[in-house]
Amino acid sequence: MSEEKDFTIENYLQYLREKKFMGSKCKDCGEIYVPVRKICTKCNSVNMEWVTMSGKGKLAAFTSITVGTPFFVAKGYDRNNPYCFSVIHLDEGPMVSAQLVGVEESKPEQIEIGTPLEVTFLETEIKGDTRVDLGFKPA
Amino acid sequence: MSDSKNNPPIINSNQQANKSSNISYFKLKFEDIIIIKQNFVIVEMGKLARKVALVGAGMSTFGRHFPAKRNPDLWIDAWLDAVKKTDKGIEPKDVDACYVGNFSSDLFNHQGHLGPQMANLVGLTPKPAARFEGACASSGIALRQAILAIASGIHDVIAVCGCECMTEQPTVNVTDALATASDNIFEYPAGATFPGLYGTLASAHFKKYGTTPEDLMRIGIKNHNNGAENPFAQMQETIKHMMESKMAKYEKQGRGVPEWHDEFDFLKSSSNPIIAYPLRLFDCSLITDGAACLFLAAEDVAKNYTEEPIWIAGTGQGSAALSLHDRETLTSFIATKEASRQAYEMAGVGPQDIQVCEIHDCFTIAELVALEDLGFYEPGKAAEAIANGETALDGSLPINTSGGLKSKGHPVGATGAAQAVEIFKQMRGIAERNRQVKFNVNTAMTHNLGGSGGTCVVTIYQKEV
Ligand SMILES: [Zn+2]
Numbered sequence: 001m002s003e004e005k006d007f008t009i010e011n012y013l014q015y016l017r018e019k020k021f022m023g024s025k026c027k028d029c030g031e032i033y034v035p036v037r038k039i040c041t042k043c044n045s046v047n048m049e050w051v052t053m054s055g056k057g058k059l060a061a062f063t064s065i066t067v068g069t070p071f072f073v074a075k076g077y078d079r080n081n082p083y084c085f086s087v088i089h090l091d092e093g094p095m096v097s098a099q100l101v102g103v104e105e106s107k108p109e110q111i112e113i114g115t116p117l118e119v120t121f122l123e124t125e126i127k128g129d130t131r132v133d134l135g136f137k138p139a
Numbered sequence: 140m141s142d143s144k145n146n147p148p149i150i151n152s153n154q155q156a157n158k159s160s161n162i163s164y165f166k167l168k169f170e171d172i173i174i175i176k177q178n179f180v181i182v183e184m185g186k187l188a189r190k191v192a193l194v195g196a197g198m199s200t201f202g203r204h205f206p207a208k209r210n211p212d213l214w215i216d217a218w219l220d221a222v223k224k225t226d227k228g229i230e231p232k233d234v235d236a237c238y239v240g241n242f243s244s245d246l247f248n249h250q251g252h253l254g255p256q257m258a259n260l261v262g263l264t265p266k267p268a269a270r271f272e273g274a275c276a277s278s279g280i281a282l283r284q285a286i287l288a289i290a291s292g293i294h295d296v297i298a299v300c301g302c303e304c305m306t307e308q309p310t311v312n313v314t315d316a317l318a319t320a321s322d323n324i325f326e327y328p329a330g331a332t333f334p335g336l337y338g339t340l341a342s343a344h345f346k347k348y349g350t351t352p353e354d355l356m357r358i359g360i361k362n363h364n365n366g367a368e369n370p371f372a373q374m375q376e377t378i379k380h381m382m383e384s385k386m387a388k389y390e391k392q393g394r395g396v397p398e399w400h401d402e403f404d405f406l407k408s409s410s411n412p413i414i415a416y417p418l419r420l421f422d423c424s425l426i427t428d429g430a431a432c433l434f435l436a437a438e439d440v441a442k443n444y445t446e447e448p449i450w451i452a453g454t455g456q457g458s459a460a461l462s463l464h465d466r467e468t469l470t471s472f473i474a475t476k477e478a479s480r481q482a483y484e485m486a487g488v489g490p491q492d493i494q495v496c497e498i499h500d501c502f503t504i505a506e507l508v509a510l511e512d513l514g515f516y517e518p519g520k521a522a523e524a525i526a527n528g529e530t531a532l533d534g535s536l537p538i539n540t541s542g543g544l545k546s547k548g549h550p551v552g553a554t555g556a557a558q559a560v561e562i563f564k565q566m567r568g569i570a571e572r573n574r575q576v577k578f579n580v581n582t583a584m585t586h587n588l589g590g591s592g593g594t595c596v597v598t599i600y601q602k603e604v
Contacts, residue, residue, distance in 0.1 A: 009324055035325050061346075061469045063338030064416040065330060070315065072330050079412070085330040087339060087464050095464035097322075097329040108416040113346040133328055 007038035007048050017132045019121040023094065025051040034094045054091055055119030056139065062086035062100055064108035075124060082106055088117055088136050102137035184455075184484040187290035190438035192448030193600065195225030196563035198556075201373045201429035201548035205306045210244060210253070211260050213430035213553075214302050218261045221298075221432035224563070226445040229434055231262035233443075235294035238285045239270040240278025240301040241552035246316035247305050257300050272552075274320035275501060277301065278431065279555030279587030279596030283454050285435050286598075295437045301556030302430035313426050317551070320590035322462040334423055336463060336591040337502040338415035343469035344504060345417065348519030352417050355503040356406045357525050359421045359545055362500060365532055366542020368574035373425050373548030378402045385410060422503040427548030431556035433563075449566050452488065452582070453599035455481025461593045474595035475512035475588065482584070482597040483514075490514035493599070494580050495565050496536065497558035499588035500543040509586050510538070513597070537576050540565055555587035555596060562600055 026040035084100035122135040197220025237258035258268035278301025285297040366372040382405035441448040457477030500506035510521035530538040541561035564570040
């Protein structure tokens with residue numbers, strides 16, 4: 001695969017904009033990296049390939065945020081309408097950070113760590129452009 | 140370190156450094172509770188090539204000082220306080236260099252290049268001066284670098300400055316500036332705030348060990364009890380007193396007085412709103428302006444400044460992936476484990492030898508996890524020890540006698556140095572008001588954590604080495 005796209009952040013994000021959830025896999029030891037990495041920090045190889053992630057995983061940890069970042073405040077989240085930041089343990093091994101949707105954010109005590117999740121792509125309109133962010137929802 | 144004179148000056152030779160380790164990761168008594176990824180490379184600790192002492196330490200008051208006081212003003216206050224607390228005095232001519240710990244004067248104050256600015260204000264021009272940055276561990280790093288520079292023989296005396304002036308910016312800008320200490324590419328777009336990252340870590344700890352919000356509340360209550368006794372603290376008030384004031388205010392206004400029977404009722408009420416579940420307002424440290432100053436001296440000259448030097452017995456620094464999702468575990472900090480492993484090994488002591496410790500409680504959950512990562516308690520067991528009062532001022536292991544970041548305040552770049560100021564006071568027996576521990580402190584520790592755990596500096600202090 002000599003025509004593999006370079007394993008850069010921008011290429012990972014470009015896939016995301018195309019609603020493709022991609023990672024990199026070490027061809028020497030099989031370790032999978034999401035977000036993408038160019039160097040396998042397990043075996044020190046640079047022999048990588050792009051792989052499509054299943055988008056399936058489990059909720060590893062989360063929070064429900066009432067005082068959000070400017071981007072989330074602009075999206076309408078506030079004290080009465082909190083959002084969930086989460087860390088997801090993917091079935092392929094690695095963990096990722098993403099907004100958790102499809103849950104009752106204002107009742108965080110009812111959200112269970114370990115809940116099976118699947119990927120969803122979150123679109124936000126900003127000045128005529130559509131921004132795509134990684135999200136996860138209960139499977 | 141009692142045998143340090145018998146050791147060759149530098150044992151950390153090239154062949155020893157970077158040696159992929161078969162050595163048991165911990166030779167210490169808590170080896171069974173330390174779980175480290177097998178293929179991590181362990182650097183064996185060397186000894187300091189010569190002993191280094193803390194000979195003077197002081198700080199500005201912590202609080203909301205801008206615009207009355209900016210970084211330079213706060214630093215001068217800290218310097219003068221440290222000079223006053225150096226028994227035989229110290230003058231600029233004695234000091235060889237100025238190491239400044241500061242996180243983000245660039246974003247808070249539109250000012251970079253603090254090293255020469257701070258050095259000049261106290262008469263150190265044209266000596267070497269530089270700023271060190273590692274988020275909330277910035278002045279912990281400056282302290283460590285000063286120790287290493289003195290041990291190397293390059294300098295005999297170094298002034299360490301820790302400073303941060305945060306309230307020049309409105310809260311929303313402060314929050315956003317602090318967020319630059321976490322991962323901006325993958326965590327921030329997913330909505331991560333600092334309380335959010337620690338809330339996330341708390342959720343994992345709750346799930347794994349059954350930790351509860353009350354466990355965290357006890358930490359805040361305890362730290363405010365201590366901070367109420369610290370004239371340098373930002374919030375010199377117990378949570379109980381805050382609750383009673385609020386009830387009295389409601390009564391005076393003719394409003395319904397809340398039925399709060401104790402601090403826990405108050406802390407579970409809407410007066411303590413959720414910021415990032417499960418963390419509430421009183422689980423978070425403060426936005427603060429402040430500075431601290433430490434004078435460090437080589438063993439050859441330490442007696443010029445005091446007959447009671449406090450020796451640096453051990454220093455360690457660790458790192459971790461910036462993003463939580465790139466870490467092996469969400470219920471402990473590998474940077475803390477690594478930093479403390481190095482410091483314990485260098486000092487030749489273990490967790491059971493530490494008598495007093497200043498822990499980086501940027502959030503209550505951080506104090507709980509650090510108690511476990513530093514080896515004081517087994518994973519999942521710290522909450523019970525806290526409930527038993529073991530970490531209180533009159534407990535067996537007083538933690539954050541200063542009031543911690545929660546009550547004393549958290550001017551991020553000043554925090555590491557300010558922790559050393561409290562340890563200096565406790566070891567000298569000069570802690571103000573009613574917060575001096577009731578026993579002689581011979582061995583103590585500071586734990587300074589950066590960001591969401593990407594950096595950690597641990598320092599061990601001893602009166603007799
Ligand atoms: Zn590999």
